[in-house]
Amino acid sequence: MKPATNQLVEHFFRHESANLVAVLTRAFGIRRINLVEDMVQVAMLEAMHAWKQRGVPENPAAWIHRVAKNRILDYLRREKTYEKAITLSGQSIDEQESIVDQWLEEEQLPDSLLRMIFVCCHPSLERKTQIALTLKTLCGFGISEIARGLLLPNETVKKRIQRAKNSLAESNVRIELPSADQLTQRLDVVHDVLYLMFNEGYSTSHGTEPIRDDICEEAARLCYLLCESPFSAPTTKALLALLLFHAARFDARTDEAGTIILLEDQDRSKWDHRLICAAQSWLAKSKSDQPTTFHLEAAIAMQHCIAPSVEETNWDTIVILYSRLLQLRESPIYTLNRAIAVGQAGHTREAMAQLQSLQNHEEMKHYLLLDCALARMYELDGNTAKAIDSYLIALPKAVAPHEKEVLEKKLRKLTE
Numbered sequence: 001m002k003p004a005t006n007q008l009v010e011h012f013f014r015h016e017s018a019n020l021v022a023v024l025t026r027a028f029g030i031r032r033i034n035l036v037e038d039m040v041q042v043a044m045l046e047a048m049h050a051w052k053q054r055g056v057p058e059n060p061a062a063w064i065h066r067v068a069k070n071r072i073l074d075y076l077r078r079e080k081t082y083e084k085a086i087t088l089s090g091q092s093i094d095e096q097e098s099i100v101d102q103w104l105e106e107e108q109l110p111d112s113l114l115r116m117i118f119v120c121c122h123p124s125l126e127r128k129t130q131i132a133l134t135l136k137t138l139c140g141f142g143i144s145e146i147a148r149g150l151l152l153p154n155e156t157v158k159k160r161i162q163r164a165k166n167s168l169a170e171s172n173v174r175i176e177l178p179s180a181d182q183l184t185q186r187l188d189v190v191h192d193v194l195y196l197m198f199n200e201g202y203s204t205s206h207g208t209e210p211i212r213d214d215i216c217e218e219a220a221r222l223c224y225l226l227c228e229s230p231f232s233a234p235t236t237k238a239l240l241a242l243l244l245f246h247a248a249r250f251d252a253r254t255d256e257a258g259t260i261i262l263l264e265d266q267d268r269s270k271w272d273h274r275l276i277c278a279a280q281s282w283l284a285k286s287k288s289d290q291p292t293t294f295h296l297e298a299a300i301a302m303q304h305c306i307a308p309s310v311e312e313t314n315w316d317t318i319v320i321l322y323s324r325l326l327q328l329r330e331s332p333i334y335t336l337n338r339a340i341a342v343g344q345a346g347h348t349r350e351a352m353a354q355l356q357s358l359q360n361h362e363e364m365k366h367y368l369l370l371d372c373a374l375a376r377m378y379e380l381d382g383n384t385a386k387a388i389d390s391y392l393i394a395l396p397k398a399v400a401p402h403e404k405e406v407l408e409k410k411l412r413k414l415t416e
Helices: 003-028 030-054 060-077 080-088 093-103 109-120 127-139 143-150 154-170 183-202 213-227 234-247 273-285 293-306 315-328 332-344 348-358 368-380 384-397 401-415
Strands: none
Touching: 003 030, 003 060, 003 093, 003 109, 003 127, 003 213, 030 060, 030 154, 060 093, 093 109, 109 127, 109 183, 109 213, 127 143, 127 154, 127 183, 127 213, 143 154, 143 183, 183 213, 183 234, 213 234, 234 273, 234 293, 273 293, 293 315, 315 332, 332 348, 332 368, 348 368, 368 384, 368 401, 384 401
């Protein structure tokens, strides 16, 4: 198959599989979620074969919807227990098919998608299990990508997802929207899922592309969908602002060869100022008496986006914002980023001491960016030899090819 067709199929898998899984699971029940996912996968494989032979149809989404729907209905027609259940409910399979067609209409899709997001975030499941299930079911992530995002072993994630599906099926959980008393708890999980999803796309652990625009776009799209729904909260709007501030820098984050360009080397004229304005607007709409971590992270991202250069960035404000974040949630990552801001504000020795203390933290011992941050502080302090040593320590910890490329580029630059 031509590369362009492959990309189109992948694009539609990311953007349409969530719709299909949501609608078909809503129609045929959570007990059949594995069957639904299998049939969606079959539809994608059929698309690859058919489009290779006959070309891409005029409406690819409708084509995939029809194939996935037909495959699951063909299967269910052979399932006597399903036929009996349909008869008892007073419906026929043809009537069920009509309902599916109705729910697959463009204006009906958001409702099914929102229902499925909240089902994946069911309160009977553990937090990380809720996140893993949503990433797998509605976002098309692989097990290894989810494992990296949640800092869990692959096998643990695989078992959690299957146990979650079994638990929801045994409880026969209905595909419905949360009640008012459940909303806050369920929204918190959805926000975490979208945040992790965007981060995975922004610096992916899969493949050779340093940025997967489709993953990031899907996270922002789902967040926008939530913002436009009756379930939107100030935190939802702050999260969307944060995602848009980061997305605004996409075009400047890689060179023509696809290698990551660090913040200090980016051409800021390539930043998307329309997205920055949109992000500022959503951040303004998110005003709250109790700012969340997403509010503060969005405020930090805005400081980067409105600064003319790294040197002219308001690092003192960023240090204050990270201090407020640490008051809300103790996190070695926030501590790391605050230390970087302290160093960029001109206090490199203080920053080094903070970063070195993090080396004793269990979660940070193998964390690539800690070594990179130390190297950056040595650079700012004029100690090139120690900067090189820190980058050399970081190099074996790089997982993705683009991470190795960035480090090797930095080492070449410093050596020269």
